[in-house]
Amino acid sequence: MSDPIDRLLDAAESGKSIIKNREILHFTYIPNTILHRNSEQEQVTQSLLPILKQSRPSNLLVYGKPGTGKTLVVKKVISKIQDRVEKSNFPIKLVYSNSKEETTLYGLLVSLGRQLSLTDKELPTTGLAISEVFKRILNKINNNKFNAIFVIDEIDYLAQLVSKTGKDILYQLTRANERLTNGSLTLVGISNDLTFKEKLDPRVISSLGEEEIVFTNYNVEQIKKILEERIHESFIENSVEEPALNLCAALAGGEHGDARRAIDLLRVAGELAERQQLDKVSVEQVREASQKIEENKEETSLKSFPLHEKLIILAIMKANGSSTGEIYSSYKNLCKIVGRDELTQRRITQMLSEIELSGIINGRLIHQGIHGRTKKFKLTISSELIKKTFKDDLTLQDIV
DNA sequence: CCTCCACAGGAACTGATGGCGT
């Protein structure tokens, strides 16, 4: 009689592994050989070229849907330039920040500053006026004669923040060079949204959009090629069946040509096959993987909702396909049961649209003539999944 | 053709939090 844990461990140790290099299966890993986009790489390099001649390159705007390799290409080019220039005593500072991850203007600026090695003392994480933070960053560049390249990913989010707060940070960033006597600042903006430029201040457009590069979507053929390369590097030979590969490419290519998703799918399918002690990845594992990824995503977003959002989701679950009013009164009941103060209807509408953004529910605006206007909400996931995920939540236990 | 429902969703505000400079 063997211990189940030992049995699994034994199997894992002795069992053959069809994945030979796990790291390569993660998208962030960039082996130099595996990266297409040759013409885009060239374009990015071209526009940043002046830095080699020790002058400031134009600001750059990069467009492309998710998973088209924009960020990878930009980072790769800059780090190569950095390598070459480091020796010539002309310090380039690559600063990367993602405006979706930094939710506030302040946070974004601080993350930029930190990468210019401003310390806690020099740049506290809170308490300062935004203009003060900006000034300190510029001072740092000036004093150290940095040639900073700010790569701002998902710059459309930053543009939103800017318009919400009325602080004209983007404009100041693009014109920062006028305030610098030493060093320089180059801005590289990356955006998923091809139309976002229209929403910008025209003064910003003229200086930010000095150069523009568009990354087109991958088509299914290209994705397939990328996957083939990854498979070659990371799986042992002949362990991914042709139809499985095709399905991977088709599933990911069907939407936006998202290479990241395709590789994710491949990785999870490979891991599943290994866990099932198979020596080949077949269509079945890809299907399973796609479902598993989907479910995981839903589960984590369910868990991350604050209490009131969870209550709302439960209220929708109780009466699927109901209007805002019905959901609200149902929600008020739930609040009474768990003994919490209820929020106003206005807040609930807002929360509903926030939840809708996450894709867990689906709202449809309908007009009922004299019975007014409502939005009807439906769950897009099974109520079992909700019950399962909320069961561990102490305050919600009785309702579920 | 008009009315009036039942909300949607924008804008401005409040109060709490946390931390700065002086």
Added chain:
DNA sequence: ACGCCATCAGTTCCTGTGGAGG
């Protein structure tokens, strides 16, 4: 000790609206 600043969750007040029913 004081005023100031940014941010967040939430509130108050508001204007807008497609079409069934009169």
